[in-house]
Amino acid sequence: MSTETLIWLIPLPPLLAFFLILLFTRRNHAISHTVGVGAAVISWLIGMLVFIAAIGAEHLGEHPFASSIGWLPLGDQTLSIGVLIDPLSAVTLFFVAWTVLMIFIYSIGYHNFGQPKGAHDAPGLPPHGAKDAKHPELGHQVPSVEPMYARFFAFIALFAFGMFTLVVSDNLLTLFVGWEIMGLCSYLLIGFWYAKPSARDAAIKAFITTRVGDVFMLLGIVALYSATGTLNFRDILYNHEVLQHLASTPSIIAGLSAAGLIGLLLFIGTVGKSAQWPLHVWLPDAMEGPTPVSAMIHAATMVSAGVYMVLRMFPLLSAGWVEGGALTPTMTVMAFIGAFTALFAATIALTQKDIKRVLAYSTISQLGYMIAALGIGAYVAAAFHLVTHAFFKALLFLGSGSVIHGMEHGVLHTGEHVDAQDMFNMGGLKNKMPITFWTFVIGGLALSGFPLITAGFWSKDEILADAFGNGHLIVFGTLALAALLTAFYTARQITLTFLGQPRTKAAEHASESVRTMTLPLVVLAVFAIAAGWVGVPEHFPGLGGLLPNWFHDFVGGTLLEHPEGVAFSMVPLLTSLAVALGGLGLGWLVYRKAGQADPARKPLGPVYTLLENKYYFDELYEVLFVRPARWLAESFSYLFIDRRLIDGFLHRVAQVAFSLGSIFRNYFDAPVVNGFGDLTASLTQSFGRLLRRVQTGQVQQYLLFVALLAFGGLFYYLLNVLR
Amino acid sequence: MIPLSWFLYLAAGLFGLGLYGVLARKNAIGILMGVELMLNAVNINIVAFWRYLTPGNMSGQAFAVMVFAVAAAEVAVGLALVISIYRRRKTVSADEINLMKW
Numbered sequence: 001m002s003t004e005t006l007i008w009l010i011p012l013p014p015l016l017a018f019f020l021i022l023l024f025t026r027r028n029h030a031i032s033h034t035v036g037v038g039a040a041v042i043s044w045l046i047g048m049l050v051f052i053a054a055i056g057a058e059h060l061g062e063h064p065f066a067s068s069i070g071w072l073p074l075g076d077q078t079l080s081i082g083v084l085i086d087p088l089s090a091v092t093l094f095f096v097a098w099t100v101l102m103i104f105i106y107s108i109g110y111h112n113f114g115q116p117k118g119a120h121d122a123p124g125l126p127p128h129g130a131k132d133a134k135h136p137e138l139g140h141q142v143p144s145v146e147p148m149y150a151r152f153f154a155f156i157a158l159f160a161f162g163m164f165t166l167v168v169s170d171n172l173l174t175l176f177v178g179w180e181i182m183g184l185c186s187y188l189l190i191g192f193w194y195a196k197p198s199a200r201d202a203a204i205k206a207f208i209t210t211r212v213g214d215v216f217m218l219l220g221i222v223a224l225y226s227a228t229g230t231l232n233f234r235d236i237l238y239n240h241e242v243l244q245h246l247a248s249t250p251s252i253i254a255g256l257s258a259a260g261l262i263g264l265l266l267f268i269g270t271v272g273k274s275a276q277w278p279l280h281v282w283l284p285d286a287m288e289g290p291t292p293v294s295a296m297i298h299a300a301t302m303v304s305a306g307v308y309m310v311l312r313m314f315p316l317l318s319a320g321w322v323e324g325g326a327l328t329p330t331m332t333v334m335a336f337i338g339a340f341t342a343l344f345a346a347t348i349a350l351t352q353k354d355i356k357r358v359l360a361y362s363t364i365s366q367l368g369y370m371i372a373a374l375g376i377g378a379y380v381a382a383a384f385h386l387v388t389h390a391f392f393k394a395l396l397f398l399g400s401g402s403v404i405h406g407m408e409h410g411v412l413h414t415g416e417h418v419d420a421q422d423m424f425n426m427g428g429l430k431n432k433m434p435i436t437f438w439t440f441v442i443g444g445l446a447l448s449g450f451p452l453i454t455a456g457f458w459s460k461d462e463i464l465a466d467a468f469g470n471g472h473l474i475v476f477g478t479l480a481l482a483a484l485l486t487a488f489y490t491a492r493q494i495t496l497t498f499l500g501q502p503r504t505k506a507a508e509h510a511s512e513s514v515r516t517m518t519l520p521l522v523v524l525a526v527f528a529i530a531a532g533w534v535g536v537p538e539h540f541p542g543l544g545g546l547l548p549n550w551f552h553d554f555v556g557g558t559l560l561e562h563p564e565g566v567a568f569s570m571v572p573l574l575t576s577l578a579v580a581l582g583g584l585g586l587g588w589l590v591y592r593k594a595g596q597a598d599p600a601r602k603p604l605g606p607v608y609t610l611l612e613n614k615y616y617f618d619e620l621y622e623v624l625f626v627r628p629a630r631w632l633a634e635s636f637s638y639l640f641i642d643r644r645l646i647d648g649f650l651h652r653v654a655q656v657a658f659s660l661g662s663i664f665r666n667y668f669d670a671p672v673v674n675g676f677g678d679l680t681a682s683l684t685q686s687f688g689r690l691l692r693r694v695q696t697g698q699v700q701q702y703l704l705f706v707a708l709l710a711f712g713g714l715f716y717y718l719l720n721v722l723r
Numbered sequence: 724m725i726p727l728s729w730f731l732y733l734a735a736g737l738f739g740l741g742l743y744g745v746l747a748r749k750n751a752i753g754i755l756m757g758v759e760l761m762l763n764a765v766n767i768n769i770v771a772f773w774r775y776l777t778p779g780n781m782s783g784q785a786f787a788v789m790v791f792a793v794a795a796a797e798v799a800v801g802l803a804l805v806i807s808i809y810r811r812r813k814t815v816s817a818d819e820i821n822l823m824k825w
Contacts, residue, residue, distance in 0.1 A: 697821030700746055700754070707742060 003053045004067040007083040010046050010093070011164035011178075013039035014157040021154040029149045033108050036153035040104040043164060047097035054090035061087055061557030066170055066234065077229065084170030084233060088383060088558040091551075092167050092308055095387050096301065098527065099394045100160045102520035106398050107156065107292040109516035110405065111146035118144030124195030126290075129412040141412035143405075146290075152192065156296060159185035163301040167308070172221050172231040175309065179217075179273065182302050183210055189297070190289040202285035209282040213272015220265030224316075227258055237315040238560055247320035259319035260330040266313055267334060274306030274367045277341040281617055284352075284360040291401025294356055295394045298363045307370045307386050310334070314379055315559060323377065323563065335375025339478040341368030344615075346485035350492070351598070351611040354421045355400045358493050362447060363393055365482055369463060372475055378466035379563055383555045385463060388455035388531045392446035395524035399440035402513040402521065403497060406433050410506035418504050423493065424596050428502040432510045437498045439521040444494050446528040448487035449580040455532030461576045462537065462566075468575075469566040480575050487583025495591040503596055539568035730771035738764035751808070751815040755801045762794045 017039035025031040054060055068082020085093065118130040121144055130144035146152065159182060166178030191203030221231065227246060228236055236242050246259035253261055270276070275283035283303070287294055297303065310317065321328050327335065342365045349361035366389050373382035406429065407420035418425045430437045446456035460483060467476035502508040512518070535551035549565065556562045590599055601608045610616070737760055744757025766787050773783020809815050 695824050697824030699817050699820070704746055707746065 003050060003065050003085075004083065006046050006050050006053075007065060007085055007168050008067070010043055010050065010168055011161050013042040014160040014164065017157040018154050018161065021150055021157065026150045026154075029113060029145070032150035032153050033113065036157050037101075037104045037108070039157055040101045040160060043160065044097040044101045047093050047164075050085055051090055051094045051097075054085055054087070055554070059557070060085075060090070060554075061559070061562075064234070068170055068232070079173060080171070080232070081174050082170040082232075083168045085168065086558050087555045088308075088311060089167050091383065091387055091555060092304070093164075095390045095527075095531075096163055096167055096304070099295075099390055099524070100163065100301070102394065102524055103292050103296050103398070104153075104156065104160075106295075106401070106517050106520040107152065107290075109514040110290065110292050110401055111149050111152060112143045113145065113149070113516070115143050115145045117147075121145075121147045122195065123147045124193055126193050126196075129408075141415070143409060143412060148192070152189075152290070155185055155188050155192070156292070159189065159296060159301060163305065166305050170233055172224065172233070175312075176218070176221060179269075179305060179309070180214065182305060183207065183214065183273075186210075186286070186293075186297050186302055189293040190286045192289050192293065196288065198285075199288040202282075202288040206282040206286050209279050210272040213269045213279055216265045217269025217272075220262050220269065223258075223265060224262045227262065233312060237313070240560065243315055243319045243560075246316065256329055257320055259316050260328055263313065263317035263319075263330045264333065267310060267317065267330065270306040270310045270371070271337065272306075273309075274303045274371070275364050276337055276368060276371060277344055277364075278617075280341065280345065280364050281621060283364055284357050284614070287354065287356040287360055291356065291397060291404060294360070295397035295401070298360060298393060298397060303363060303367055304386060304390055307367060307374075307382070310371070310374055311379070311383055311386070314374060317374070318377060321377065323561075327376065331375050331377065333375070335372050335472065335475055338368045338370070338372030338375050339475045339482075341365065342372060342482040343368075343478050343485070346482045346489070348611055348614050349489045350485060350600070351608055353423055353598075354419075355403060355423050355426075355493065355497060356397070356421060358423075358489060359393070359396050359400055362396075362486065362489065365486060366393065366447070369460070369479060369482070372479060373463040373466065376467055376470060376472045376475055377563075378463055378470075378566075379559060380552050380556050381459065381462040381466050384535050384551055385459035387551075388446065388459040388528075391524055391527040391531050392443045392454075392456055395439060395443035395521060395528050396447060398517070398521055398524065399436055399443055402433065402436040402517050403429060403440070403510075405513050405517065406436065406510035407506055409511050410504075410509035413509045414505045416504060416506050418506050420506070423496040424594075424598070425504045426497045426502070426507050426510075427500045428498070428507060429510055430498040432507075433498075433512045435512060435518040435521060439518075439525040440498070441494060442525040442528050444490045445584075446532075448490040448584055449483060449576055450584070451577050451580060453529060455528055455530070457576070457580065458532035458535050461573065462535065464572040464576050465537070465569065466566050468572040469569060476572070480579055483576060484579035484583045487580050488587040491584045491587025492591045495588050496594060499588075500592060500594070537568060538565060540573075727771060727775045730767060734764045734767040734771070737761075737767065749816045749818060751805045751817050751820070752802075754817060755798065755805070758801075759794060759798065762790055762797075766790050 014036075017035045020035050021032045025035055050065070054065065057063070057065070064084055064086035066082060066084045068080045070078040071081045072079040112127060116130040116133060118128050120128045121130075125147075127144040127146055129141040132140045132142045162178045162181030162185060164178075165181070166175050169175045169178060187203050187207040190206050191199050193199045194203075224236070225231055227249075228242055230236060243259065246262070247257050249258040250256075251258045251261035256264070272279045283298065286297055289297070317330055317334070318328060321331060345361045345364035345368060349358050349365065352358045352361060366385070370382045370385050370389070373385065403426070404420050407426060410416075411418060411420050442454070446454035449457040449460040451457050464476060464479060464483070467473075467479060502510075533547055535549060536547050537552075538549050552563075552565055593599075598608075604611075613619075741757045741760030741762075741764060744760060745754050746757075748754050748757060769783055769787050769790070773780070773787075777783065805815055808820060812820065814820070
């Protein structure tokens, strides 16, 4: 089979698994997860084959693996769909395939496969635990299996299908299809425990917020199609003439070129999907879903998809920009929003108590990093951070799920009613959950950019070096500050969760998770370290040149003009060393003796409250959008327009029609129409009364009549003929 | 050679026999047998006319075959009806089967 054929096959197994599970294997847990994980394994296998072929190909940027077929003939044009693997989609495929597979395997353990059914468990609610059958006399509880186990695998399989479709597609239309499938699945999965009102609200919030971005993105797609007549990536992005044309055509908005406007519209789609300010509000609430879902949405797939899309469209976004030159307005907007989001989300993460919410804000912040990097033209650095971040953030999310699982075990065991996700209820988990601890530390160090050994250091350092080297000092400063805060809250999280003494009895009785959960952690931890080694800058002191900067050469080949590596400078290197180590050390110092209260609350005072309440953005949106919308719906549309105007008009029409109708009835229908009808009926009746005597029911009598008539007829005929 | 009229006499006789059976027999199966006789009388007529008047044209034979087919179908349906009536009313006598009257 050719590589192109293989690429077509990548998204299909999860889709097949989705239908298989929903239609046939739903009732059986073991078969359902075998089908789901099996599909992920097949996709992973094909993905790796394609990836290896992509690495081996010479000049993949110029000659990518591509094939397409006509899909939808529209007048004299045909929309085609197809697949494309160029360096960018190859590396994306790599990390997506790995993280998806790991998350699928992890889900088996997370949903307590093999555990007994809980007596009080119901579909739509998280499992409440079941009686311990081994030691019933102790009265302990053990975790119980998820009631909607098979359904979960069906949904994440569909999610995986959406992501694979998005990655391998060669045009914006199929990319958008995958994008929206993921939007639907994130709605279904965030609201997986739909009997919890908070989960329902979070699902709706996520769906509507991302929809805002998607509408603009669709506008951008339509604008692009009308401007170029194609949506194929290669035709638009790898084509000097088209880009030049788009960059020089002014758009309806003054000061923006057509490329700039389209890029901006597409970028708003990313703002929604990748949870950038001001559409970031849905992502922290999305933590209501099961933890593998959080990892899926926040690391491997959905938010990465947003960044992947802008990376993909980068030639369009930056059309008219020359390397080292002034930024286009679109790029400036991206740099601003990205850098602002990076800092803004990092500050909120400082004060969150929920272990997953910290990670959610950290994700928003890291995505801001990538967007900012793209905004200043650091294409390769953004792609690099996308890859490393996917690995270590998936690791952290799955690790936090493992922690929560261990805590829930403790909660069930002791019967103590504490929030299993609150970090201030944890502490001392290092010895209870050694694998989770060490992998979480690796992920945390990668997130904070611990020097040299972790992947996060290399990618973050490259972004900072790019910002500094090209003279974007404001962006550089903001990102460096965000990096400091990142290291700080990571140290806070690790210290509060794993170090020190247990703060609750539940934490004392926490236990390590099952092997299906720890194995993915270990695999992802390997990547959280090793994924950075492929992108060591050439001029890095000591290490540069030992390994070739493979990532830069490979991914840089995606663009028409290969980007130059940035010149080495000590300033960003020292800065990133200082912020990473300083933040980590500071965080440890502040939180190592923390009790049930946050020691930062007092010195920060009102700032702490502001951060704890996420700058009151939810409340602001409530006042700005939700209440006016509700007023519009309830008071204006319903009471005034619907009740007063429309209903009033309709009632008047009904009255008139009613009186008209009674006139017709009394003076036309009753005397004329009914009279005629009754006459017909009575005539028919009396005629029938006469004729029914013939109907004796004796078949042979009838036949006699027939025979006599026939003979009579014959006789008459012969008489006429003979005469 | 036998003249055409002989066939017509035979057919007329057969038809009369059948007609008598249909009108006079009380047994429903007997009535059906009478109907068969009448149909076959018609067949004799058709074949005879074809052979004597238009031997070059196949339509006479074709009609005869058509009548066989219709007769077979009619017997199948008719016997099924008789069986069904017998199961319900325990009789096959035509003058007792007089539900369809005013």
